Amino acid sequence: MASVDKEFITRGLRRSSTGRFLLWILPWVALLVFGLYSAGLCLVKGLNQTNMDNRFAFGLWIFLDLTVIALGAGAFFTGFLLYILKIDELRSVINSAVVIGLVCYSGAVTVLAVDVGQPLRSWFTFWYPNVHSMLTEVTFCISCYLTVLLIEYLPIVLRNRKLHDVPSFLVFEHELHKLIYVLAGVGTFLSFFHQGSLGGLYGVLRGRPFAFREGLAVWPSTFFLFILSAAAVGPSFILLTTWLVEKLSRKRLVRPTVFRRLARISGLLLAVYVLAKAVDTLVWINRTSPGTGFQAWQYYSWKPFGTWILFAEIVVFGLLPALVMLTPRLRAHTGWLVTAAAMACCGVALNRFVMTVQTLALPTLSFDPYLSYYPSWQEVGTFLAVVAYGVLVYSFSFRYFNLFPEERELRLEAAAQEEEELALAGRY
Amino acid sequence: MSANKRYGMSIDIDKCNGCGACMMACAVENNIPPAPEAANDRRGVTWIRVYKVDNHLAYPERRTAFVPVLCQQCGHDTPCVHVCPQQAVDVDPETGIVGQMPERCLGCRYCMVACPYHARYFNWWDPKWPAGMEKTLNPDVAPRMRGVVEKCNFCHGRWHAAQQKAAAAGQREIDAADYVPACVEACPTGALRFGDLSDSSTEVAQDAQRPESFRLLEKIGTEPKIHYRSRRDWVREIASAPRPEGKDGLRG
Numbered sequence: 001m002a003s004v005d006k007e008f009i010t011r012g013l014r015r016s017s018t019g020r021f022l023l024w025i026l027p028w029v030a031l032l033v034f035g036l037y038s039a040g041l042c043l044v045k046g047l048n049q050t051n052m053d054n055r056f057a058f059g060l061w062i063f064l065d066l067t068v069i070a071l072g073a074g075a076f077f078t079g080f081l082l083y084i085l086k087i088d089e090l091r092s093v094i095n096s097a098v099v100i101g102l103v104c105y106s107g108a109v110t111v112l113a114v115d116v117g118q119p120l121r122s123w124f125t126f127w128y129p130n131v132h133s134m135l136t137e138v139t140f141c142i143s144c145y146l147t148v149l150l151i152e153y154l155p156i157v158l159r160n161r162k163l164h165d166v167p168s169f170l171v172f173e174h175e176l177h178k179l180i181y182v183l184a185g186v187g188t189f190l191s192f193f194h195q196g197s198l199g200g201l202y203g204v205l206r207g208r209p210f211a212f213r214e215g216l217a218v219w220p221s222t223f224f225l226f227i228l229s230a231a232a233v234g235p236s237f238i239l240l241t242t243w244l245v246e247k248l249s250r251k252r253l254v255r256p257t258v259f260r261r262l263a264r265i266s267g268l269l270l271a272v273y274v275l276a277k278a279v280d281t282l283v284w285i286n287r288t289s290p291g292t293g294f295q296a297w298q299y300y301s302w303k304p305f306g307t308w309i310l311f312a313e314i315v316v317f318g319l320l321p322a323l324v325m326l327t328p329r330l331r332a333h334t335g336w337l338v339t340a341a342a343m344a345c346c347g348v349a350l351n352r353f354v355m356t357v358q359t360l361a362l363p364t365l366s367f368d369p370y371l372s373y374y375p376s377w378q379e380v381g382t383f384l385a386v387v388a389y390g391v392l393v394y395s396f397s398f399r400y401f402n403l404f405p406e407e408r409e410l411r412l413e414a415a416a417q418e419e420e421e422l423a424l425a426g427r428y
Numbered sequence: 429m430s431a432n433k434r435y436g437m438s439i440d441i442d443k444c445n446g447c448g449a450c451m452m453a454c455a456v457e458n459n460i461p462p463a464p465e466a467a468n469d470r471r472g473v474t475w476i477r478v479y480k481v482d483n484h485l486a487y488p489e490r491r492t493a494f495v496p497v498l499c500q501q502c503g504h505d506t507p508c509v510h511v512c513p514q515q516a517v518d519v520d521p522e523t524g525i526v527g528q529m530p531e532r533c534l535g536c537r538y539c540m541v542a543c544p545y546h547a548r549y550f551n552w553w554d555p556k557w558p559a560g561m562e563k564t565l566n567p568d569v570a571p572r573m574r575g576v577v578e579k580c581n582f583c584h585g586r587w588h589a590a591q592q593k594a595a596a597a598g599q600r601e602i603d604a605a606d607y608v609p610a611c612v613e614a615c616p617t618g619a620l621r622f623g624d625l626s627d628s629s630t631e632v633a634q635d636a637q638r639p640e641s642f643r644l645l646e647k648i649g650t651e652p653k654i655h656y657r658s659r660r661d662w663v664r665e666i667a668s669a670p671r672p673e674g675k676d677g678l679r680g
Binding site for chain 1: 464466468470471472479481495497505507510511512513514515516532533534535536537538540541542543544545546548549550551552553554573574575576577644645646647648649650665666667668669670671
């Protein structure tokens with residue numbers, strides 16, 4: 001089946017036929033419909049459709065929201081590296097990073113709207129803000145940053161082959177592009193704050209000694225650790241998704257040097273994070289936690305959350321991928337690179353899981369039981385809707401917009417090389 | 429303007445027999461709806477919950493006690509107040525009571541995560557009363573809607589009624605006898621006492637000073653205004669941090 005939408009596809013790029021594309025998006029659309037049904041049940045019938053309860057007041061959604069927002073940090077951090085620190089090599093992934101950021105943030109905000117008991121009162125936070133609450137800071141910064149991401153996404157959309165034909169769009173896109181440095185700066189500022197505030201959400205919990213941390217002024221140490229971990233895994237996630245898109249589309253999208261540069265940045269930041277996390281853990285074990293009457297060993301006596309989880313978080317999914325990404329010999333192999341990036345992403349997910357689920361599972365009162373929680377299918381379904389939404393937005397963006405500016409050049413280079421090889425083989 | 433008060437409660441665990449009259453009286457006073465069929469003890473609403481604890485020893489050394497747990501009305505760095513993103517929780521400077529405004533609550537449940545005493549409850553269902561039972565609702569207390577958090581407020585409706593009575597009599601101070609929370613009134617053994625902790629002449633303030641008096645998780649520094657007491661050493665241990673099974677810990 002020929003591409004009926006070829007007029008919309010960027011010149012010089014090759015995309016699959018319309019039929020094949022429809023076949024690809026069909027299961028994701030089905031998943032989205034199922035997820036929307038699940039979310040609808042929660043909105044109409046209430047949060048009794050979930051398995052959360054008065055003890056497990058946060059569940060799967062908050063854990064995955066925090067993970068997704070950390071992974072989406074690649075958008076702001078790549079923007080920061082490209083536009084502020086002038087690492088021009090990253091221009092080849094910036095558009096993809098913006099789409100990933102947009103998908104992650106908009107998805108997380110949508111799930112949050114289902115997660116609160118009274119979504120129609122969301123505006124209350126802006127009207128009656130409690131300036132002492134980390135959640136207020138999160139709400140303000142995420143809303144503003146989502147707006148920034150939408151503005152950053154606009155030029156990508158407006159550069160579409162068909163839309164580019166409209167002169168006013170062309171002018172608008174050009175004007176927007178002038179703003180890109182300002183947007184990158186604002187985005188970086190907002191992102192640093194909300195990534196930090198998400199960590200602060202737990203660090204300020206004096207009543208949950210497992211999560212409570214000391215810090216600097218009003219910011220607990222988790223504030224800084226969340227910023228650092230998000231900045232560290234953001235480039236890893238960009239690397240991982242780019243590699244995945246290359247495999248799925250069977251196209252070369254960026255030069256190998258870009259992968260290696262992303263890995264080096266990620267590895268360096270991850271190493272700093274691992275060091276900071278280790279110091280923080282030692283201070284917490286020896287000072288903060290005993291100061292509240294809780295000996296740290298207690299937390300790890302409640303199975304299955306033994307010390308293995310701490311080891312996995314810091315060493316297996318922190319130190320190891322950092323070492324791989326910092327070792328030039330290993331970094332040269334795509335397999336190692338991708339494995340390390342995936343491990344780093346798993347590490348940040350594990351950290352967010354520990355902060356959300358382990359914090360709530362552990363008892364605080366001496367006569368409290370240790371509790372467990374399993375999400376309901378409605379909770380899983382709602383989150384799957386976000387995954388499906390993300391895949392769909394990215395798929396459409398990849399098909400109709402120029403997410404990887406070097407793709408055409410790489411294709412021409414590959415074709416020329418192929419021709420040269422054929423000529424050398426004497427087939428002409 | 430009357431001097432600021434610091435309302436609190438003292439609970440004699442040695443006197444509590446776990447009858448649950450406090451829970452019933454609280455539910456009736458504060459229009460807490462009957463739990464839906466699908467609710468369990470982790471999803472129901474009860475502003476005061478009586479926990480059964482034991483000394484973790486085998487018969488015949490086994491001993492049991494009952495611990496009523498309600499909002500501890502934290503007086504310092506109140507965990508739920510500073511986390512609420514939209515000021516739906518506050519501490520009344522006049523009474524020291526931690527208040528909850530369900531009309532402003534977003535239902536984000538961050539305050540529940542912050543509370544170490546699990547004394548906050550979310551309305552997972554729409555409030556429903558069996559036909560005819562709605563006539564028994566207390567007109568002084570507004571029922572809460574689905575999707576918001578609620579908790580003990582020391583029977584705020586009763587405090588308002590006491591204030592109105594004092595105002596009608598031309599007095600600025602309320603009569604202590606006019607403001608007694610429903611749970612205290614209903615306790616058949618007199619295990620619960622209520623009053624102004626800042627007034628050293630009140631029973632509750634004197635109870636708080638007794639050597640056998642303690643507060644839950646005092647080390648975390650939230651200065652709760654609920655003072656428990658017991659002459660039994662093992663009961664006083666409930667104030668400390670939990671210990672996992674097999675470590676001679678208490679069992680709830």
